[in-house]
Amino acid sequence: MTAPVFRRMAWQGLALGLLVGQALAGNVEVKPLLARMPARTAAEEQAVFGELIKGGPEAVQAVCAKLAPPGKGGDSSARYLLGGLAFYAARPGAEAERRLCSDAMLEALRKVPDPEIKSFLLGLLRWCGGPECLAPLGVCLREPNLVEPATQALLAIRAPGTAAVLLPALKKARGNEAVTLVKALGELRAPPAVPALVELAAGADADLRPAALRALAEIGPRERLLWTDYSAGDALRRACRTGDAREKALAANLYLRYARRLAEYGARARGAAVCREVLALGAAPGAAHLRPAALNTLAAVCGEQAIPDLVAAVNSSNRTDSVSALHTLLAMPGAQSTGALNQILASGPDHLRIALLNALAGANSPAFSGAVAANLKHSDVDVRTAAIQTLHGKQGLASLLDLLPSASADELLELKKHILALADKKDLPDIAAVLAKAPALAQVVILDILSQRRAIACVTVVLGAAASADPAVRLAAMKALGTTAAPAQLPQMMALALKSTAADEQAAALRAVVAVAKVLPEAEQRAGMVLDVYPNAPAGIKAQLLGVLPELGGQQALETVTGAVTGPEDSIRNAAVGALANWPDQAAAATMLQAAAVITNLTHQALLLRGFVRLVRESGQPDTAKLGRYQEALAAARRSDEKKIILGALVDVKTLAALQLLDKYLDDPELRDEAASVAVLVACPEGNYKGLTDPAARPVLVRMAGVIKDEPVRKKVEAHLAGIKKE
Template sequence: MRRLTAILLVFGLACVSLSSMSFAAGEDWQNLFDGKTLNGWIQRGGKANYAVEDAMIVGTTVLKTPNSFLCTEKMYTDFVLELEFLVEPDMNSGIQIRSHSWKHYKNSTVHGYQVEIDPGTGPYKGDPKNLLANGQAAPETAPRSWSGGIYDESRRGWLSNLTKDPPARAAFKQNQWNHYRIEAIGDRMRTWVNGVPAADLKDDITSTGFIALQVHGSEQAGKKIKWRNIRIQDLTGKNRKDPLKALIVDGQNNHDWKSTTPVLKSLLEETGLFTVDVATSPAKKQPMDSFKPDFAKYDVIVANYTGDEWPKETQDGLVKYMSSGGGLVIFHAADNAFPKWKEWNEMIAVGGWGGRNEKSGPKIRYRDGKVVMDHSPGRGGSHGPQHDFQIITRDRHHAITAGLPEKWMHTKDELYSELRGPAKNVQVLATAYADPAQKGTGEHEPMLFTVRYGKGRVFHTALGHAAEQLRCIGFIVTFQRGTEWAATGQVTQIEVPEDFPTADKVSLRSTVSVDYNAIEEYDFGKSRRALAAIEEEIRNLRPSVFPQVEERLLKALELPKTTFAGKQFICRMLRRVGSAQSVPALSKLLADEKLSHMARFALQHMPAPEAGAALRKALPELEGSLKIGVIGSIGQRGDRPAVPELAKLVTAGNKEIARAAIGALGRIGGPQAANMLAGAKVPAELTNARDDAHLMCADSMLAEGQNGEAAAIYRKMISADNSTWVRIAAYKGFVQAEKDEAVPVVLTLLSDKDLDLQRAAGKFMTEMPGTAVTKALAEQLENLGADAQIVLLSALEARGDKTAAPIVAKAAASDNGPVRLAAIEALAVLGDAANVELLATASAAGDETGRGAMDSLNRLSGDGVAKALTAVAKSSAEPPVRVNAIQTLINRRETEAVPALFDLAKDRNVDVRQAAYKALGALSGQEELAKIVSTLLTADGDADRAAIERAMIATVTRLEKPDAAGVIAGLDKAGDDAKGHLLAVLPHLGGEKALGAVRSQLSSSEDSVQQAAIRALADWPDSTPLAQLLEIAKTSSDSTRHVLALRGYIKLLALPANRNAARSVELLVDAMNAAKRTDEKKAVLGALVKYPCEQALELAETSKKDAALSAEAELATKKIKEAMLSKSLKAKASRNSDYAHQALDGDQASRWDTGRAMKPGDWFELDLGVESTLKGLILDTTNSSNDYPRGYEVYVSFDGGSWGKPIATGKGTKPITEIKFAKPVQTRCVKIIQTGSSDSWNWSIHELTVDL
């Protein structure tokens, strides 16, 4: 009995599986992959390699590249997809379905549903936990194994994992071919893994998109996944009534419904998805009893109505229709309608006017990155003057807004604000900021949103107003998408037009409804305005609309009254929208002398096979230029059935027709055309044309994989009997066809007397793949002449294959200078550590060869280069060679050479030592600093000590936080000849300890050490040593020490110290009193102008009395007065600093802002020009009312360099931020640091007011 039960169970499961997989049985399967090429696929994302091998698509991982996707060019909505794949055990992959790559979404990142390929190796310790059949958690040692689950790539993450489905997790077969079946029908997606049901997901975010094969980004290169037997049943449209039926309701409106309804109707009809009826109500205050549209007949209702109440029966009919799953679109002022009809207000979520107020419900706000319901009291509905405004897409995943830019401009329109209502079941898709400068609310108001009512769907757009606003490309796309979504719950209109509005530019159609009847009235000399409108519409049409427009054009083409000019225009338009339906009408025109060319151009670009048949049929019936034109169109189409007829024309006697036929055969290509051309005897003047066409045939055969046949043609065409350019083209094709077998042939070109052929050979050799080719080419190098060697060396360098390096290295010793240089330059790419000695030796030449060798040393790659350079530097080679090796270590930043550099710093050769010191300065770190000090202490000669000083300074300057301890310790040990060099380093270190060490040497008995100590104080990085320098200047009897100290004192006074101007002048007075010479006093006056104040002016005026100083004192007086009188405010900022002045210009309409959402650390700095007493600041951003600082700190400084601690902190809460200081402060510079953050709002300052 148990066995029977098991059999029945297995049979039952099989029946379930078969029934679940039998959808679309009997439907035609289509192959997505032809087994030979990747035609119909396009790669997006990363740079993984996709190739065709043995009727399989093979994807191979590449390092340092993101996820890669091989995507179908075609989009699919409803389908059944089956395929097989073989994946390496430790590789992740997936199948994308209904996916997209839009330039406005994450920079074209592929995103959408992914059916996971998860081989499941290694333990799974993450969350959520896998569950066993008994409901217990699976052991952590078990793999994840979610193959067949559904993941939302680059959007929401996992949607349907397999944690609760042990049979599905067990269905995947390691190291075997696995079979997937994927069904996407409506909002339901199901998967099977080797016949076992896996995911079953309902999700309506995306209904249409491409299919893609993913190669996941990997930390290992060379991992492979293979796909085969990829086939699909395309069910798109088979579950939908076609077309959809829409009803526009109008008749009353406070806007011009008579102009907007025709446009709305046209916009829906142009999609090819809708037929549209219009229900027009009785006029205002007329009986409404007869107004009873049958809503149930339609897939969607578009409300363009604001007026009298509908009859109760009509209202109930709409409620029933929506509750049962109908679709409703609210267009602009329709949300003003029926303020007292409860169900209507629930359908539209929010509306305006009609007495709506807080009792009607809340307002919808978008604040700090989320939707907020505002229950504050007030009326419902307002708008300022019409103006262009920016739409911000808030839900970038919804089908209506998917792929649109995050921000885009809408044309001049009413920006509806303060709409109120129940606001239930609403999803905000996009908002617009109601700028107070436009009498707006200062809030982000909802512009596009959806509402769920019962089983029904509502799309509400507040955009619109009049026909002019309906020209906005943004309105058109969202209205068409939104109406389809309301009707079906899906959006298949996924194209985003190239002219979609940008964040700062409105984009309009030239017209939104065009009159095709205008074509029949048009003639040359008349206005083209109507035709331009038609052309603009056709240029922007989606392919789905082409049939309707084609029908209109053909109707006009057949009318007797349509002029030649009109018919010419129609033919041009049919080039874009024409199909097989146009072929009969266009065929009639091929014999028309005036219209033949326009008709054939339309047929030439038409993908329908009927177009090709029509051109072939016309060929024997035409003569002269008409025949030549049709021949050209046949060639452009690549129409291979026409080859026999064209071949007859090649030898028919008419040279111009023969020339056209030859050209057409070349463009058509293939073996048949090639054979015809090969056997054709043509006049001498047609020989070049025939040869060119013959090569084109070979090229097409090569592209189709017929390498042997193509190579045979190329081999014939490389004959010396042909022209150089024919031979070059033939050689190129021959190389591509024969690959490494072509090496001997290409090498012969290097010895050809024709320089053009030699150059071409170099290019061919660059493009030939494979290490075997590199080896074969390199082995011939020494057998060639000098010019040929140079060409080959350049080609080997471009190939980048290091296997050629030994042979190239031999050429670097050539007696021929240009050959030697070419080899040395090639080693930059091909060489490695083994070539260092050779290149270093060559670098000492001092000529072009030497410079090339240095460049190659700098560019060498591979392990051990630094070690080899160090060995050369330490060798017994000539000093210039060793010096260049050391310089290369610097250029390459080879820090591993530092230990050897200390040895080289003791070398007997002075040039080597100097190079080593320089390298130590460039490459050493903190840990080597003490050792450099020791090197200084043992060095002989001032030149060495000076070089070591430079090395120490270079080292400490590079370090983020250098430690002075090693230098201070060295100072204690150093002799007098070394102390000056150590003292010169200490200012670059700074700090109390270093300063103490400098001061300790001021009492040295050695004059040179004392002077070095004073120089160190004068070079100090802050003003700490000021008093000591002044004291030395005042008391020293030694003129040198006096001068050094006074100059240092004046220099340090200019450093930031947060000292007011009056105090700085006091210190300069001290300097003036200490000055003994005229030039010293002039230096004081030169520094005085930096501190404009009364005290500075007094010192300058007093100095005029000294005749030796009068000119400088007069100039200082003038500059100080100018600065005190101007008191000009200056500003700068962390972002958009060029616009900082707009916060000070007295114009509320202008502003400074951060240019993006405010973040902590943004700052704005104000320079008052002269010192002033401040009581506070006012930051006014009324015109951008949400852009106030969420937090702030205020700092002050006398010099704009030293800021200290904040004198005020706080938070902004409203458009005007008043900052009052605890007590008045004397300052010149003010810095405001913004400390808060916002997801949505910039920090702006329209006007900054200083409270003095």
């Protein structure tokens, strides 16, 4: 009989079974239940599962009968229902329901011919199966296609006697099936499997060998009546010395796992011997990566008894071993390891001190505080920097502050990071107090810390630093004033700005003035300080003063800026135009447009028109009003570049009038492309926007279609056009 014929017959049988199943499904019709899949809520699904279970095993089997192999029919509802049911039935306190479902699925598993469906059912039993599955799943182990899902279900269930079911199957299994069974016997830690596994571990099958070794490592020593069988270890030891480098490394790692099993078994000395063997193997070329795990396992196996080995490794000339042992020591609690580590901090080589200090960062352990403090004064900067990272609490902060005056540039950055993490508001005066005894570079860092922390209480110190002889300190102080000063200090700050001769300091001082003035509630108050000094300020600073006025705002400030737009000096005019163009509120819109209309400098006009367009876009005015403002701007614009910017802004005004305005530019060779592309966005649908459908838009769209060169865009226009009625 050919396979297709057999499959057809099997399906016919299944269909018959389905009918019978339907009929036997108690009083429950499964079809309506399937129709409610997937349930939308927990209540809905629980109701469905409850009804299904009420129908007894026959009902569950009837649903199982609805399963189809992939691509052979829509069984999504059945898979939803059974998948949910498996989890539902396995909920706590529902053993009877779980058993009912499990039995029904096992029965379906027995009847169904298709391996994929069987595999699906086995997957369900992984969730809801119990000890009752042991024998039926054992039967599945005879079918090569089912060995894997059946074994996985058995492993999930872990019923007593599972290994006894798997072991006989291993004798007949080949290839991947055998690997699956071997893996499972290892996971179950099945000592009776050891002899068979030892044999496979020495076999020719390259897939089975590592699987068998892994299983042997998992199982560990095997206790017999009068003696202990260590043959698993012997096999692993042999494997460490056989095969290519990869196989050897794998075996060595497994041998270490076996060492842990020995320790669990109570054979710590044997376990330690295994670790030392692997440590020795790690001396071979290309095998160094084995040593950390060997040392780590040694510590796990022997506890404090491993400390002499670890100390010896720390003191070895091999830096890899040395550092590795150091960190294994660090992970070990107890006075002995702490003592050894303190010794390293006191007299170890620099690279070990750094490694240890790095590892101690964040640990806040008083056991090392003395030795750490000593390293803060070490001659090597990297050691000192590493020590900085370990400091904690108030005492740590005091140590960090002590280091500030003598710190190198690299150390200062590290110190700043850690001071910011340790200092609270109360500590800021202590930090500021260091300023007086610190060199310039450290002063810059301190000022930055005070600035970041808004150290208002330290403003006097910051103001003092602003008069420093060192330019870098002055600049840092000017910047810090922005966050540490209050409005009461504004006159002093303004005086500093006026007095300063360096451009960067002047700019920083003015930025600080703005930052402080911004807290004042009234715009006139905010700008007052600047406006007071503006008339008599030197020409050089006038431009800078104008530049900060937009941020301070107010009518008087706007008038000052407007007045300066037509002033006699280039630098002041430029600054005034920039300030006006950047004015943040609508009060400046009319002034901007007026100035743009009359100004002769084309760059100035461009800046003002761009500023005007920005304000109109942000204005929140109705579309009609916006359109009017843009028309005014177009009338004022002299160059195509500015006109393009204004036309571009029309994209926000999706009205027929805007489209008709754009239409006027379709004949202008310089503006045609811009006008057409904006018109497309105004007229045509995009996302949730349905486009302009007024018949009056038609003539414009027709003209647009004639202008647009990009074919997809033109087609979009034509498509939209087709949907608009003729007038």
